[in-house]
Amino acid sequence: MAPRKKQAPEPTTTSPVSMADLARELGVSMTTISRALSDHHSIGPAMKQRVLKLAKKYNYQPNRLASALRKGKSQLIGIIVPYIEGRFFPSVVHGIETAASKAGYNVIICQSNEDVAQERRNLEILLSAQVAGILVSLSRTTLDFRHFEKVRSRGLPLVFFDRIVEGDKVNAVVLDDQEGGYVSTRHLLSQGCRRIAHLAGPQHLNIYKNRRQGYLDALAEAGIPLDEALIHYSDMNQEQGIAAMRELLSLPEPPDAVFAAGDYSALGAMQEARRQGLTVPDDIAITGFSNEAFTLIAEPAMTSIDQRCEEMGQAAVRLLLEVIDADGAPFTPRQVALRPELLVRNSSLRQPEARLPAGKLVSSFTP
Amino acid sequence: MAPRKKQAPEPTTTSPVSMADLARELGVSMTTISRALSDHHSIGPAMKQRVLKLAKKYNYQPNRLASALRKGKSQLIGIIVPYIEGRFFPSVVHGIETAASKAGYNVIICQSNEDVAQERRNLEILLSAQVAGILVSLSRTTLDFRHFEKVRSRGLPLVFFDRIVEGDKVNAVVLDDQEGGYVSTRHLLSQGCRRIAHLAGPQHLNIYKNRRQGYLDALAEAGIPLDEALIHYSDMNQEQGIAAMRELLSLPEPPDAVFAAGDYSALGAMQEARRQGLTVPDDIAITGFSNEAFTLIAEPAMTSIDQRCEEMGQAAVRLLLEVIDADGAPFTPRQVALRPELLVRNSSLRQPEARLPAGKLVSSFTP
DNA sequence: TTACTTTACACAATCGATTGTGCCTATTAA
DNA sequence: TTAATAGGCACAATCGATTGTGTAAAGTAA
Numbered sequence: 001m002a003p004r005k006k007q008a009p010e011p012t013t014t015s016p017v018s019m020a021d022l023a024r025e026l027g028v029s030m031t032t033i034s035r036a037l038s039d040h041h042s043i044g045p046a047m048k049q050r051v052l053k054l055a056k057k058y059n060y061q062p063n064r065l066a067s068a069l070r071k072g073k074s075q076l077i078g079i080i081v082p083y084i085e086g087r088f089f090p091s092v093v094h095g096i097e098t099a100a101s102k103a104g105y106n107v108i109i110c111q112s113n114e115d116v117a118q119e120r121r122n123l124e125i126l127l128s129a130q131v132a133g134i135l136v137s138l139s140r141t142t143l144d145f146r147h148f149e150k151v152r153s154r155g156l157p158l159v160f161f162d163r164i165v166e167g168d169k170v171n172a173v174v175l176d177d178q179e180g181g182y183v184s185t186r187h188l189l190s191q192g193c194r195r196i197a198h199l200a201g202p203q204h205l206n207i208y209k210n211r212r213q214g215y216l217d218a219l220a221e222a223g224i225p226l227d228e229a230l231i232h233y234s235d236m237n238q239e240q241g242i243a244a245m246r247e248l249l250s251l252p253e254p255p256d257a258v259f260a261a262g263d264y265s266a267l268g269a270m271q272e273a274r275r276q277g278l279t280v281p282d283d284i285a286i287t288g289f290s291n292e293a294f295t296l297i298a299e300p301a302m303t304s305i306d307q308r309c310e311e312m313g314q315a316a317v318r319l320l321l322e323v324i325d326a327d328g329a330p331f332t333p334r335q336v337a338l339r340p341e342l343l344v345r346n347s348s349l350r351q352p353e354a355r356l357p358a359g360k361l362v363s364s365f366t367p
Numbered sequence: 368m369a370p371r372k373k374q375a376p377e378p379t380t381t382s383p384v385s386m387a388d389l390a391r392e393l394g395v396s397m398t399t400i401s402r403a404l405s406d407h408h409s410i411g412p413a414m415k416q417r418v419l420k421l422a423k424k425y426n427y428q429p430n431r432l433a434s435a436l437r438k439g440k441s442q443l444i445g446i447i448v449p450y451i452e453g454r455f456f457p458s459v460v461h462g463i464e465t466a467a468s469k470a471g472y473n474v475i476i477c478q479s480n481e482d483v484a485q486e487r488r489n490l491e492i493l494l495s496a497q498v499a500g501i502l503v504s505l506s507r508t509t510l511d512f513r514h515f516e517k518v519r520s521r522g523l524p525l526v527f528f529d530r531i532v533e534g535d536k537v538n539a540v541v542l543d544d545q546e547g548g549y550v551s552t553r554h555l556l557s558q559g560c561r562r563i564a565h566l567a568g569p570q571h572l573n574i575y576k577n578r579r580q581g582y583l584d585a586l587a588e589a590g591i592p593l594d595e596a597l598i599h600y601s602d603m604n605q606e607q608g609i610a611a612m613r614e615l616l617s618l619p620e621p622p623d624a625v626f627a628a629g630d631y632s633a634l635g636a637m638q639e640a641r642r643q644g645l646t647v648p649d650d651i652a653i654t655g656f657s658n659e660a661f662t663l664i665a666e667p668a669m670t671s672i673d674q675r676c677e678e679m680g681q682a683a684v685r686l687l688l689e690v691i692d693a694d695g696a697p698f699t700p701r702q703v704a705l706r707p708e709l710l711v712r713n714s715s716l717r718q719p720e721a722r723l724p725a726g727k728l729v730s731s732f733t734p
Numbered sequence: 735t736t737a738c739t740t741t742a743c744a745c746a747a748t749c750g751a752t753t754g755t756g757c758c759t760a761t762t763a764a
Numbered sequence: 765t766t767a768a769t770a771g772g773c774a775c776a777a778t779c780g781a782t783t784g785t786g787t788a789a790a791g792t793a794a
Contacts, residue, residue: 013522013695016494018750029774034752044772061495065441066750069432069779076475076496084464090457097451097478106492108443108475111464125473127383128428129443155380267664294664297634328380385780396744401782411742433780436749 017058026054037062068130077105077320078126078134082114082163087292088309089137092161095313096135103321105132112139120147133157133320138164157323161316166206171323173316173336177207180305180340181214184259184287187303187342189222191350193257193285197230197248199241199265208236211261211289230255234265241268249276256284257348263288263295263304270298270347285348300346308338384425393421404429435497444687445493445501447477447486449530454659455676456504459528462680463502470688472499479506487514500524500687505531524690528683533573538690540683540703544574547672547707548581551626551654554670554709556589558717560624560652564597564615566608566632575603578628578656597622601632608635616643623651624715630655630662630671637665637714652715667713675705 019033026033028047036043036051043051054060068074077100081089097107108129110122119139126134127150134151136158145165151158157171164172188196198215201208212231219226229251234240241264248255249272260266266288273284280286280300287303288295295302315336323331386400393400395414403410403418410418421427435441444467448456464474475496477489486506493501494517501518503525512532518525524538531539555563565582568575579598586593596618601607608631615622616639627633633655640651647653647667654670655662662669682703690698 014520016521020750030751031753031775032773035773038752040753042772047772061491063436063497063750064495065432065436065497066779067752069430069436069781070750070752072779074432084451084457084461090451090460093457093476094451094478097476101477106475106477106496108473109460109464110468110473111461124428128431129473130430130432153381154383292660294661297661297664299666387780397781398745398783399743402743405782407783409742414742430780433749434782436751437780437782439749 016063017060018063019060022051022054022058022060026050072130073132074130075105076129076131077107077317078110078122078129078131079107080110080112080119080122080126080134080136082137082139083111084109088162088290088307091309092137092313092316095310096317097313098310099314099317103317112142114139114141116141116144116147123147123151127151127154127156131156133159133324135316135320136160137162155328157320159316159320159323161312168335169333171319171333171335173312173319173338175207175307175312175340176337177210177340178214178217179337180289180342181211181259181261182218183214183340183342184289184303184305185215185218186222187344188257188259188285188287188348189218189224191257191281191285191348193350194224195227195230195253195255196224196257196259197232197255199236199244199258199260199262199269200231200233201236201261203233208261215259236260236262236265238264238268238271241265241270242272243268245269245272249273249278254284257281258284258286260287261289263290263292263302266302266304266347267294267298270302281346281348281350285350287348291343295343295345298347303345303348304343306341306343308340311338383430384427385430386427389418389421389425389427393417439497440499441497442472443496443498444472444474444684445477445489445496445498446474447479447489447493447501447503449481449504449506450478451476455529455657455674458676459504459680459683462677463684464680465677466681466684470684481506481508483508483511490514490518494518494521494523498523500526500691502683502687503527504529522695524687526683526687526690528679535702536700538686538700538702540679540686540705542574542674542679542707543704544577544707545581545584546704547656547709548578548626548628549585550581550707550709551656551670551672552582552585553588554711555624555626555652555654555715556585556591558624558648558652558715560717561591562594562597562620562622563591563624563626564599564622566603566611566625566627566629566636567598567600568603568628570600575628582626603627603629603632605631605635605638608632608637609639610635612636612639616640616645621651624648625651625653627654628656630657630659630669633669633671633714634661634665637669648713648715648717652717654715658710662710662712665714670712670715671710673708673710675707678705 019030023030023033032043032047033051036048037055064075079093079096084090084093093109100107108131110125112119112122116139119142134156148158159171159173161173164174185196198212200212203209216226232244232247234244241260244265258269260269266286270280270286273280278284289305291304291306295304315338319334319336386397390397390400399410399414400418403415404422431442446460446463448460451457451460460476467474475498477492479486479489483506486509501523515525526538526540528540531541552563565579567579570576583593599611599614601611608627611632625636627636633653637647637653640647645651656672658671658673662671682705686701686703
């Protein structure tokens with residue numbers, strides 16, 4: 001039972017004022033209050049003023065639950081990410097929350113922990129929370145997409161980001177990985193490198209496949225024949241970067257540059273190269289991918305590709321809001337590809353005069 | 368108007384089944400459905416089975432809005448953090464989400480962007496969303512805490528973490544910073560260092576004040592007189608670490624160790640020391656604070672204090688759930704201090720035989 | 735057999751806001 | 765002067781689940 005109706009209310013807690021309270025005080029109906037607050041045309045300006053004033057006086061806060069229940073739509077956007085760790089997802093979430101709150105929405109976050117079953121449960125929860133739309137980055141173990149059918153059948157706006165369902169039937173926002181591979185490789189070519197190795201990731205993951213394709217495109221464009229021996233496949237961690245570099249340097253014709261599809265493997269590669277007495281970038285230029293925080297700390301500072309995390313979040317929200325605002329009207333799914341940004345740093349700059357002084361600031365971010 | 372009531376429903380969207388639908392199908396009242404699903408004693412086992420079966424058949428998902436509206440409490444926990452960036456807050460949020468979802472709650476996240484006004488708005492929003500409880504880490508600009516009074520007056524469970532309101536009247540979870548400063552300094556003492564400098568942060572922030580106090584405690588315990596010249600105050604970024612080290616090394620009696628109250632300033636200090644030709648840790652040992660990702664990448668790998676981010680999130684949720692479960696009963700506020708963990712790495716290890724080989728793995732985290 | 739429980743379910747109010755419809759009073763057009 | 769229109773507000777149903785109370789039927793004790 002609501003405490004407010006009791007004769008002896010607990011002295012420690014206060015109930016929020018409702019529209020009914022305002023209506024009583026003003027001697028009008030709740031209809032009038034509701035419409036006055038939402039600036040409905042059928043309420044006179046005088047009454048609107050009175051209502052607004054009273055609402056301010058009592059610091060009236062609408063009960064979003066009641067509103068959402070009645071309207072069938074809340075002001076909540078659901079997010080499902082594999083996890084909230086590392087650099088990428090937190091930044092995307094940051095972008096999402098910022099853009100969403102600017103549009104009057106709040107976000108409710110779920111982690112799938114890379115588990116399809118959990119992803120399915122999260123989806124159910126968001127559905128039962130009556131969210132206005134859902135943003136998803138797929139778990140690694142998601143191979144079957146049927147659980148998203150239910151979302152579609154409810155007519156609930158859905159946008160994938162980063163780890164997406166392929167095809168033109170879904171709304172999606174991704175980084176243009178192929179472009180990233182292309183500009184990275186072109187940059188190395190522009191530095192005079194001709195035997196450019198590639199540390200590639202698992203090719204069943206689209207991001208790695210596309211980065212490799214960009215690499216191939218740039219080489220082809222430059223008329224450089226592909227040497228399969230220069231492409232090393234792994235899971236892209238630091239250890240594997242070390243191993244990869246060891247192999248590459250033992251080739252009869254070792255590379256003069258490395259485009260790694262990930263920063264961690266690039267780091268390992270760089271460490272191993274230096275351990276073997278090579279100078280980076282003079283003997284071997286190195287570029288990474290993802291713009292992890294440590295790329296600026298590394299010595300030399302590592303050239304990398306920024307993944308536009310925040311922009312991705314913003315773009316995802318923009319697209320989602322479009323679908324939400326279409327309000328059930330037929331909406332043709334759209335795929336957005338963000339332009340990656342090449343951050344050129346010392347690990348790939350062959351001209352010493354272009355290099356930045358060592359010990360450069362990490363960033364303006366003060367924790 | 369609800370589409371489900373129309374004669375010609377849109378063919379593309381399906382409405383979720385409600386309790387009313389189940390009741391109609393079974394020819395019983397909604398009361399029965401509701402109570403059967405919540406295992407109420409007044410429903411017979413046979414009926415319970417029938418209801419459960421039908422609910423499963425139709426994949427019935429309760430409308431959490433309706434439930435929350437009626438019960439006056441949702442299954443949502445509100446979080447307010449300054450931002451979702453860097454290493455600390457995302458990890459805490461990770462811990463919070465994990466612990467909360469385990470307990471059947473979901474989290475709705477707000478960023479204050481270090482702005483009190485935004486923090487106030489976020490609080491209003493969470494209140495109007497009827498959350499079951501709120502977790503807050505204060506913005507830097509929050510000096511006045513009156514907006515939290517409204518939360519208390521509603522009887523809404525509230526727990527602060529990391530950046531807290533001081534005093535024993537609030538629930539709070541923090542890292543024991545004093546202990547962190549103490550163990551760091553003791554560690555340096557154990558390495559034979561005797562002139563230990565301290566890079567201190569703004570003393571109006573409790574975390575920095577406490578870290579400094581721990582440093583003082585350890586020195587006093589070791590019988591080493593305090594030399595104020597060895598304490599350098601700044602805002603703790605990399606640049607200021609460089610400047611600090613420059614000053615310290617120009618002292619008539621330069622230090623043989625540095626305990627920095629932050630990793631970024633420790634990094635700057637380390638870079639400057641090496642630039643001046645000193646060897647770390649042999650000439651000067653260095654420790655940081657926060658266990659930022661780059662501490663493992665740095666050369667030498669940097670000794671630091673782990674802030675127990677995830678544990679902090681978990682602890683905050685545990686405490687919040689206690690208050691929630693107390694359900695209005697008088698609850699004596701509690702303050703929890705987490706034990707920091709000293710991660711000893713090469714930057715402070717004077718005995719070469721104890722050191723880890725360079726090029727050690729960053730971590731098992733594969734992005 | 736009578737009286738009293740217990741079991742099993744339905745009725746109906748309720749949470750707080752929204753909205754289609756209806757009604758009355760001015761105002762304007764014819 | 766009459767009719768038509770617009771303005772301004774109230775009524776009451778509604779969203780979907782929860783819960784105090786009422787009431788039969790079945791079971792138990794006296």
